[in-house]
Amino acid sequence: MRQSLEDEFTAFVAARGQSLLRIAHALTGDREAAQDLVQGALAKAYAKWPRIHTDAEAYVRKIIYNDRASAWRRPGRQNEVTVAEVPDVATSDHHDQHVADRLTVQRALLSLPARQRAVLVMRYLEDRSVEETAEALGCRPGTVASQASRALVKLRGLVGDRLTSMGGAR
């Protein structure tokens, strides 16, 4: 690859690497898996950098989401925690209660199927629209909406009562 393109790739990774890792960690909840996911996506981007360098970030993000979201159909790669019930987290005061809420939701989030989790991360971490999420995941907006809806129902089922008991409103 031409040196200028090599330099461009290095600069891209330096500028956006951390941001991509944040997304990957939100998707996986596992540092090693997050690094592997980002490195894999960047490797694919590097392999065709001359073609995609003008729109590299969108390309890499799309790979990250799709590689992760497609993990649901690859049993060997799943790292979801299957939980019938999210464990209680001990709380003492209001601040601790919020922290406990977040931990509870985190655990519940990581128990969702990868595709539903991808939808939630795009919507809640990146503030992407339904259309943008659909574009990145390669599905229809209606699918995004239904996945998000199902994910929230499932989350509510896992943690809703617990949040309410801790002072949350629904």
Next chain:
Amino acid sequence: MRDLEESLRDAVLDLADDAPLAYDLAAVARTRGRRIRQRRRAALSAFVVVMVAAVAVPYVALRREPPQRVVEPAPTVTVAPSIVPRALPEFTVKSPYRLPGGATVSMLTLPGADDSKTYVSLDRSTGRYRQLAFAYDPLGMSPDGRLFAGSTGRGKVRIFDADDRTVDTVDVRMRFDFHSKPEWSPDGSRLLLPTEEGFAVYDVATRSHRVFNRPDIRYFCPDLCYFTWLPNGREVAVAHRDEGVRRTEERADVIKSVVVYSADTGVEVRSIPMTGAPVSTDAWSPDGRSVLIQVQQPDFNTSTRIAGTDTGALRGDPITGRAMFLPDGRILTVGNRYAELLTADGVPLEEMKLPSQFDDVIVTVTRS
């Protein structure tokens, strides 16, 4: 008062904030990226997908325009295999280069530095080859060489002529991966575009297209994931992997069938048991009974085989080089420096030596 969505937003942010620090990402990505490239190149040279065959002819030789020679079509009937391969004539840009069986070299792709490519295609109106002014990759050339289709890299496909004049631009969210490329129908009237959610079919005459959402295609697509047209020009086919076999990057996907879809309605028409993917639109025999498929071993090594379109049963020995069925039912293979004519069952008829001009050049061959 906090509701679930607030807590969810915080939880997602907490997870993001807890990400590891980026360290040496570029170096690792480079190493892995180079491996991907090597693997792709190895796979490409092994199965010579997408209508092309790697053969050998330095670009400088083409630029030099060797002395003009009239290239005569080679004899089309040979009863017994030749012991010594017959040397085929040298290539000249001044006349169509015919291969045995009536096939024609329609385009040469000359690799340049940095993945760039230079295309030299046959202008059938003048009978001469000319260098094209564009460098799309992949590039789909219509059977008559009049139109081209290339992905703009943002899901859109541009259709243009040899002078790089835009005929149309189709926005179909074209799939963007290694194998995906625009695929022209046998008569050149339609163009199949693999999309993120299935496929689209563009009609040249009406300049319109239809999108068929078939999420099953992507879901079941194996490593060798590309479309071919059937000889009737009304159906398209794509391989499906065996979903009962766990996927892993360590081993090639196991192909279970080739599924045929209507190009008019997008509806699945039938499924053919098959252990490989049809290598190209020219891979289907004129009588529809056989197809040349790419069979991939678990270690990603591939070979071309002849398969029946009823049960997928393989017959004959593995074939080397890019293979196609000729209109008379025989098989032509174009490989690295050699071309070969075979019977429909894969029995060798004649082997020919390609001119050394074809070194390091990708040769696209069409049936006529």
